[in-house]
Amino acid sequence: MLGKVFKYDFKATVRYFVPMYVILAVLTVFNKLFMELVPYNNKNYVATSFKTAFLVFYIISLVCVFLLTYVFLTIHFYKRMTGDEAYLTFTLPIKITTQINAKVYIAAFWSFITSLVVGISFLILAAGHGIIDFFGKICSLIQSYQYSGSIIIFIILFILACILSMFYSFLMIYAAISVGHLFGKYRIIGAVGAYMGFYTILQVISILIMSVSGFFRYSNYRNDFDFLRFFNGYMFYSLVFSTIVTVIYYIITVYVFGKKLNLE
Amino acid sequence: MSCLLECRSITKKFGTFCALSDINFTIERGRIVGLLGPNGSGKSTFIKIANGLLTPTSGEIIINGSSVGTETKKMVSYLPERTYLNNWMKVSEMIAYFSDFYDDFDKNKAYEMLQRLGISPDAKLKTLSKGTKEKVQLILVMSRNADIYLLDEPIGGVDPAARDYILNTIITNYNENSSVIISTHLISDIEQVLDDVIFIKNGHLVLTSSVEDIRMNQEKSIDAYFREVFRC
Numbered sequence: 334m335l336g337k338v339f340k341y342d343f344k345a346t347v348r349y350f351v352p353m354y355v356i357l358a359v360l361t362v363f364n365k366l367f368m369e370l371v372p373y374n375n376k377n378y379v380a381t382s383f384k385t386a387f388l389v390f391y392i393i394s395l396v397c398v399f400l401l402t403y404v405f406l407t408i409h410f411y412k413r414m415t416g417d418e419a420y421l422t423f424t425l426p427i428k429i430t431t432q433i434n435a436k437v438y439i440a441a442f443w444s445f446i447t448s449l450v451v452g453i454s455f456l457i458l459a460a461g462h463g464i465i466d467f468f469g470k471i472c473s474l475i476q477s478y479q480y481s482g483s484i485i486i487f488i489i490l491f492i493l494a495c496i497l498s499m500f501y502s503f504l505m506i507y508a509a510i511s512v513g514h515l516f517g518k519y520r521i522i523g524a525v526g527a528y529m530g531f532y533t534i535l536q537v538i539s540i541l542i543m544s545v546s547g548f549f550r551y552s553n554y555r556n557d558f559d560f561l562r563f564f565n566g567y568m569f570y571s572l573v574f575s576t577i578v579t580v581i582y583y584i585i586t587v588y589v590f591g592k593k594l595n596l597e
Numbered sequence: 598m599s600c601l602l603e604c605r606s607i608t609k610k611f612g613t614f615c616a617l618s619d620i621n622f623t624i625e626r627g628r629i630v631g632l633l634g635p636n637g638s639g640k641s642t643f644i645k646i647a648n649g650l651l652t653p654t655s656g657e658i659i660i661n662g663s664s665v666g667t668e669t670k671k672m673v674s675y676l677p678e679r680t681y682l683n684n685w686m687k688v689s690e691m692i693a694y695f696s697d698f699y700d701d702f703d704k705n706k707a708y709e710m711l712q713r714l715g716i717s718p719d720a721k722l723k724t725l726s727k728g729t730k731e732k733v734q735l736i737l738v739m740s741r742n743a744d745i746y747l748l749d750e751p752i753g754g755v756d757p758a759a760r761d762y763i764l765n766t767i768i769t770n771y772n773e774n775s776s777v778i779i780s781t782h783l784i785s786d787i788e789q790v791l792d793d794v795i796f797i798k799n800g801h802l803v804l805t806s807s808v809e810d811i812r813m814n815q816e817k818s819i820d821a822y823f824r825e826v827f828r829c
Contacts, residue, residue, distance in 0.1 A: 418683060421682075424673070
């Protein structure tokens with residue numbers, strides 16, 4: 334059943350994402366053309382203006398692509414779980430966990446694809462401008478670093494954090510929407526309030542944990558102190574903390590839609 | 598006859614407003630039941646609870662021996678009072694959707710009914726009128742071989758000609774093992790097809806009776822008796 338729900342969630346969302354990626358691809362191609370055809374010190378005012386304009390469009394579109402990924406997926410979840418479509422969603426003979434899992438996976442899927450598309454777009458723009466040298470320099474920098482082991486751990490933790498963030502950020506939105514659902518007619522205001530509440534509580538807890546654990550006192554350490562190792566430790570505990578919070582968001586979402594559903 | 602649906606002391610409150618108050622009744626197999634009451638009497642609330650769309654404040658509904666949940670959703674075919682179709686889909690895609698999720702969905706029956714009503718399977722749902730969408734929704738719901746059909750205002754938004762077709766569809770598609778509950782306030786239109794009636798007023802159960810008993814004992818049509826009971 335999860336596969337079937339995912340299939341229809343994919344069909345419902347793909348029509349938003351493909352045009353968005355096509356626009357980014359077109360802007361990438363135009364930028365690449367202007368980068369190659371109009372050099373830095375070009376005196377042609379019109380060509381330089383176009384180049385600048387397309388670069389600005391490109392940067393704006395990058396911000397929009399990430400922002401719209403959240404907007405599209407939030408709207409999709411909201412419509413499917415609390416709008417008119419919810420009347421069908423919740424009368425299908427499917428467990429509530431399957432419905433929510435599919436929504437989490439579709440969000441993680443599109444987050445990953447968006448990151449991939451943006452990454453490819455960057456690579457296309459950077460191709461032929463010393464990109465291989467750039468990566469080579471980073472590699473040699475890592476190798477020459479006194480505590481290279483810490484860098485490998487940092488990279489692993491960073492990848493784990495990226496994967497977790499795809500689930501964490503969307504489950505925070507889903508949990509807020511589910512809490513908002515408890516407010517009946519005021520569910521949008523309730524959802525926004527719940528999101529702000531979650532955010533504030535997390536910030537307070539994070540700052541408390543950082544203060545107690547001594548994170549803010551790292552500058553007192555000696556010069557040869559392996560900051561990265563210290564930072565990895567912090568990152569590890571943040572990952573554990575974020576995982577717990579993600580599970581809590583998931584439980585809230587499942588509980589509200591499973592036990593407190595009220596489609597008025 | 599075996600009991601298909603049992604409503605056990607259902608109460609539903611929205612804040613301080615009591616939409617349903619201690620409702621008890623049973624529905625047997627092979628019956629067409631009219632859930633009748635004025636607007637805001639609690640008919641839709643009951644149907645939503647039976648579908649798991651509303652959580653009751655207290656009490657429970659038992660369908661074929663199971664509390665409302667994933668198992669009962671396999672047995673219940675629900676027509677809500679609003680359009681729940683995915684607007685971006687074609688009619689044929691919606692049929693595929695139902696076919697994917699409901700084991701008891703009969704695709705051929707759905708295409709047959711579409712043809713009879715002159716609705717193109719290739720039509721996009723967003724291009725259809727409200728009435729046509731309601732017909733598509735009814736076709737989807739009645740193309741299931743479910744144990745119980747819960748139809749919330751199935752004839753409210755369609756023209757009189759389509760009403761006859763809809764009622765005919767309901768009668769011809771249910772069998773002696775299944776039951777149909779039709780919620781409406783347009784009683785004269787559906788009176789002819791009903792076996793039993795349940796009257797609800799302001800969230801309270803007023804009456805459960807067979808249509809035959811009312812006609813025999815009250816010597817009135819259901820419509821006339823309803824007007825008497827719910828006189829303003």
